Amino acid sequence: MLKINNLQARVEAAEILKGIDLEVKAGEVHAIMGPNGSGKSTLCQVLGGRDGYEVTGGTVEYLGKDLFELEPEERAREGILLGFQYPVEIPGVKNIYLLKEAYNAQRKHRGEPEADTFQFLKLVREKLKTMQMDESFLHRAVNVGFSGGEKKRNEILQMLVLEPKLALLDETDSGLDIDALKVVSDGVNRLRSPDRAIVLVTHYQRLLSHIEPDFVHVLSDGRIIKSGDKTLAHELERNGYHGIIEEAA
Amino acid sequence: MSTHSQDVEQLVKREYKYGFSTDIDQEILPPGLNEDVIRAISAKKREPEFMLNWRLEAYRHWLTMKEPGWAHVHYPKIDYQAVSYYAAPKSDDDAPKSLDEVDPKLLETYEKLGIPLHERARLAGVAVDAVFDSVSVTTTFKEKLGEAGVIFCSFSEAVHNHPELVQKYLGTVVPSGDNFFAALNAAVFSDGSFVYIPKGVRCPMELSTYFRINAMDTGQFERTLIIAEEGSHVSYLEGCTAPQRDRNQLHAAVVELIALDDAEIKYSTVQNWYPGDEEGKGGIYNFVTKRGECRGRNSKISWTQVEAGSAITWKYPSCVLLGDNSVGEFYSVAVGNNMQQIDSGTKMIHVGKNTHSTIISKGISAGRANNAYRGLVKILGGAEGARNYTQCDSLLLGDRCGAHTYPYIEVKNPSAQVEHEATTSKIGDDQIFYLKQRGISEEDAVNMIVNGFCKEVFGELPMEFAVEAQALLAVSLEGAVG
Numbered sequence: 001m002l003k004i005n006n007l008q009a010r011v012e013a014a015e016i017l018k019g020i021d022l023e024v025k026a027g028e029v030h031a032i033m034g035p036n037g038s039g040k041s042t043l044c045q046v047l048g049g050r051d052g053y054e055v056t057g058g059t060v061e062y063l064g065k066d067l068f069e070l071e072p073e074e075r076a077r078e079g080i081l082l083g084f085q086y087p088v089e090i091p092g093v094k095n096i097y098l099l100k101e102a103y104n105a106q107r108k109h110r111g112e113p114e115a116d117t118f119q120f121l122k123l124v125r126e127k128l129k130t131m132q133m134d135e136s137f138l139h140r141a142v143n144v145g146f147s148g149g150e151k152k153r154n155e156i157l158q159m160l161v162l163e164p165k166l167a168l169l170d171e172t173d174s175g176l177d178i179d180a181l182k183v184v185s186d187g188v189n190r191l192r193s194p195d196r197a198i199v200l201v202t203h204y205q206r207l208l209s210h211i212e213p214d215f216v217h218v219l220s221d222g223r224i225i226k227s228g229d230k231t232l233a234h235e236l237e238r239n240g241y242h243g244i245i246e247e248a249a
Numbered sequence: 250m251s252t253h254s255q256d257v258e259q260l261v262k263r264e265y266k267y268g269f270s271t272d273i274d275q276e277i278l279p280p281g282l283n284e285d286v287i288r289a290i291s292a293k294k295r296e297p298e299f300m301l302n303w304r305l306e307a308y309r310h311w312l313t314m315k316e317p318g319w320a321h322v323h324y325p326k327i328d329y330q331a332v333s334y335y336a337a338p339k340s341d342d343d344a345p346k347s348l349d350e351v352d353p354k355l356l357e358t359y360e361k362l363g364i365p366l367h368e369r370a371r372l373a374g375v376a377v378d379a380v381f382d383s384v385s386v387t388t389t390f391k392e393k394l395g396e397a398g399v400i401f402c403s404f405s406e407a408v409h410n411h412p413e414l415v416q417k418y419l420g421t422v423v424p425s426g427d428n429f430f431a432a433l434n435a436a437v438f439s440d441g442s443f444v445y446i447p448k449g450v451r452c453p454m455e456l457s458t459y460f461r462i463n464a465m466d467t468g469q470f471e472r473t474l475i476i477a478e479e480g481s482h483v484s485y486l487e488g489c490t491a492p493q494r495d496r497n498q499l500h501a502a503v504v505e506l507i508a509l510d511d512a513e514i515k516y517s518t519v520q521n522w523y524p525g526d527e528e529g530k531g532g533i534y535n536f537v538t539k540r541g542e543c544r545g546r547n548s549k550i551s552w553t554q555v556e557a558g559s560a561i562t563w564k565y566p567s568c569v570l571l572g573d574n575s576v577g578e579f580y581s582v583a584v585g586n587n588m589q590q591i592d593s594g595t596k597m598i599h600v601g602k603n604t605h606s607t608i609i610s611k612g613i614s615a616g617r618a619n620n621a622y623r624g625l626v627k628i629l630g631g632a633e634g635a636r637n638y639t640q641c642d643s644l645l646l647g648d649r650c651g652a653h654t655y656p657y658i659e660v661k662n663p664s665a666q667v668e669h670e671a672t673t674s675k676i677g678d679d680q681i682f683y684l685k686q687r688g689i690s691e692e693d694a695v696n697m698i699v700n701g702f703c704k705e706v707f708g709e710l711p712m713e714f715a716v717e718a719q720a721l722l723a724v725s726l727e728g729a730v731g
Contacts, residue, residue: 050682076688088683092701098687101697105688141701158687 001026001197002047002166007058008222009046016042018222019058024166027194031208031233032201034219035241040201041085043219044170048082049075062166076102077109079165083155083172089143095154096138099124099161106162127160130190132183148175149184156187167191167198173207185210205237220245278335284308287436290335294405294439299416307425307435314429320592321621321653322561324534332499334437334470397453399483400445404472407443414445418476422505422542422569430501430563431538434470438503441471446481446512455711457486473504477512479545484515486714500559502537510545510572515553517710518566519718522558527616529588532560539566540596543575543604551578552595553709555718560589565623567596570604570632577606580706584722585618585650594624594655599632599665608639611703614650615726621653628665635665643673644702646695646726696723 002024009017016039024030034040046053047060049072060067062080070078090098104114115123128135131153143151152172159167169188173181188211191198200211208216208230216232217224220241225248226232236244278286287308291301316327394401400411408415425435442458458473477483500522506514516539525532535558541550552566568577579595597606606626614620626637643652654671676698684694700707700719707715 048682048686051678072682072685073688073690076686082686084683084686088677088679090680090684090698090701092704093697098684098697101689101693102687105690105693109688162687 001063002199003059003061005059005061007043007046007060008056009042010054010056011042011052015056016222017046020219020222020224022217022224024197024199026165026197028215029192029198029200029211029213031213031216031230032199032219032224033203033205033216033233033236033241035245036203038219039222040203040219041170044082044085044168044201047075047080047168048072073105074109077106081159081162081164081167083152083159083167083169085171085174087143087146087151087155089141089146091141091144093142094139095142096121096124098142099138099158102158102162124161127157130160131157131187133157149177149180152176152184153180153187156184159191160187163191163196165196167196169198169200169202171201171203173202173204181207182210205233208233218244218248220248277333280333281330282308282332282334282437286334290437290439293335294408296408297412299412300408303420303425304436307432308437310426311429311432311436314426314432316429320563320623321619321655322563322590322592324561324590327499327534329433335439393453394456397450398447399450399452400443401456402443404438404441404443404474407474411443411445414476415443415474418474418505418507420505422507422540423503423538428538430536431503434472434501434503434538438470438472441502442473442487444473444475444483444485446475446477446483448478449480450478451481452483455484455486457488469498469500469502471502473502475504475506475514475516477506477508477514477548479509480511481509482513484517484711486517486519486711488519488521488717498533500533500535500537502539504537504539504566506539506541506550508541508543508545508548508550508575511547512545513549513551514541515551516541516566517714518552518554518556519710519714519721520554520556520558520562521721523560524558524587524589525560527587529560532589533558535559535562535564537564539564540569541567541577542569543572543577543601545575546572546601547574548572549576549578551576551580551709553578553580553706554582554593555706555710555721556581556583556591556593557721559591562589562591562593564593565595567598568606569598569600570606570635571600572604573601574603574605575601576604578709579606579608579610579624580709581610582613582703582706582718582722583611583620583622584613584726585615585620586726587616587618589616589618591619592621592623594622596625597627597637599626599628599635599637601632603634604632605635606637608637608641609705610639610641611706612641612643612652613646613699613702613726614643614652615646617649619651619653621655623655623657625657625659626667626669627658628660628662628667630661632662633664635662637665637667639667639669641669641671642702643671644699645673645675695726699726 004020004022007017007020032040042053046055055068100120107114133153143154172184176184213230216228216230218226226244278289284305287304291304423431426432444456446452475485506516508514522533522535543550550568554566556562566579570577577597583591583593585591594610595608608624610622612620612622622641628635641654645652652673656669658667660667680698681691681694684697685691699722707718710718
């Protein structure tokens with residue numbers, strides 16, 4: 001589904017990604033872990049297509065296409081959804097309105113008619129329940145006045161509604177208390193399916209005790225220095241990034 | 250960032266949809282202004298003597314006045330002798346009695362504007378008075394309104410058919426010598442709308458006027474007078490467009506509203522005069538005086554405006570809250586793009602006890618536009634328990650435009666409560682990226698953010714016009730953003 005080959009990228013003058021190689025297949029869950037400043041978030045932003053992140057080398061192939069040929073909105077319509085570390089507030093725009101516009105943008109892209117309002121609302125209500133969110137969320141402005149946990153739940157709600165092929169979760173666990181972490185993880189686990197891939201970017205192992213990854217990668221200074229199965233996460237928990245970085249050096 | 254702001258630039262570029270002109274036989278007075286011109290206008294309209302005298306008095310006053318220079322706008326000196334002060338479709342001499350008699354070309358113009366008088370009026374249940382250059386062309390739904398006792402007609406008709414009402418109220422809110430442009434209007438105004446809602450009547454439909462400037466080098470000077478008797482209620486909407494001309498045209502209108510005890514007037518404007526081209530060539534100078542008086546107890550006047558057009562906007566729809574417990578409201582969205590200049594806001598003058606006012610102003614600037622909010626909240630000594638809440642938000646698109654806020658607050662009564670909140674924000678790259686990452690195009694993302702920003706104001710517009718206002722905003726900022 002996603003093939004990253006020797007990806008290099010910079011933000012302003014700083015070189016952040018220094019050659020990333022990663023392949024993600026449908027049905028897999030990958031965790032990318034690493035200390036602060038290792039390039040985790042930059043990788044997400046580059047894959048999402050954010051302005052200001054300059055790709056200086058390497059290739060990324062998504063479903064057989066050159067990802068960098070696609071505009072950010074086209075990537076989204078093709079099924080790449082990025083869960084933001086800091087979800088953005090949009091004053092005056094209702095959550096339900098954004099959900100519907102996004103949902104229909106995808107449908108339109110696939111040549112399908114717009115969703116029937118009634119059917120759509122039914123679908124959204126179901127997903128709300130999964131995320132243990134109140135219906136009033138739909139009528140609040142996008143992320144405005146939401147607590148940290150509510151914002152993250154809202155990100156997962158969008159994923160449940162939009163059903164991406166490739167979900168990228170950027171530090172979705174940060175700022176969550178134990179209960180919220182469980183709800184968010186349950187939501188992500190519901191997304192798991194044989195035709196969908198999930199990439200979790202996280203700092204802590206604790207998320208991985210709720211969402212069990214198939215692969216774990218350690219990112220340090222813009223490179224993946226070690227890959228393994230879920231036991232690698234436990235190793236990190238015991239020895240810290242420090243040990244692994246030294247071992248790789 | 251740099252590529253992004255270029256996108257924004259492109260999105261802000263747009264073309265004016267209403268820039269066509271109608272080839273129609275017109276009767277135009279030669280340019281110039283003197284007492285003879287005023288006599289000619291008055292004679293053409295077969296006005297009673299009190300009107301002529303009122304005009305002449307205004308003119309003489311105007312001669313002693315200076316054009317105001319305090320607004321945050323810049324334009325070359327206007328030569329008032331180069332403007333023609335009267336233009337009317339030729340058929341005016343025997344004015345149309347019904348829609349069938351209206352020149353089909355005029356009707357076509359209104360179709361192009363998206364105001365088919367027949368259908369639209371009927372479907373929407375909106376009574377429309379259309380003012381083409383200086384003359385009111387037709388008023389729909391007159392009969393149905395007549396049954397309710399509501400008078401809705403052109404100003405000229407009101408002068409003929411209801412001179413006692415005109416004489417009683419004309420110039421009582423905006424006196425003929427109020428300010429330079431109001432005095433000019435009083436001297437030369439050629440038509441406009443007149444509304445009278447009798448005691449206890451809730452006007453059975455929205456009333457609406459469409460103004461259009463068609464002729465070249467003419468000014469449009471219309472005057473609107475709305476009187477809401479005790480316990481009555483009316484909602485009124487005006488819309489404005491003008492053809493694309495490369496010379497500037499002057500529009501100096503006056504609107505007077507009078508609300509008696511327990512009466513309510515809701516006045517909504519969607520203003521889309523030609524704004525000039527990208528370099529600031531052409532466009533309408535919109536110098537307008539709008540004021541409402543809450544004369545009665547518990548009366549209410551609410552202004553809602555969506556200002557998208559005009560090269561220069563200079564207008565401050567205001568409320569004088571005389572009656573105890575009266576309420577004044579001002580909800581405004583002002584959008585400036587390219588070289589547009591806007592100096593707009595409101596005045597809330599609290600005279601009566603427990604008078605309340607609310608000001609919600611949303612300014613959007615794009616291109617190289619300058620957008621200023623100027624507002625006065627004045628609480629007089631007798632206004633025990635007066636309250637005002639002001640919220641003034643500016644949104645910037647791109648980095649070559651400007652937003653300015655000039656709030657003036659004068660409080661003479663210690664029991665008053667006055668709140669002022671102001672914010673300025675730039676449309677965020679992070680907001681646009683967030684929406685794009687949800688599959689929404691850049692243009693739709695900008696529209697969504699801008700509409701969200703204006704939501705509180707759009708919520709005040711009558712339903713069908715809220716939709717129109719949103720569409721207008723999208724057109725105004727088309728190609729403008731990203």
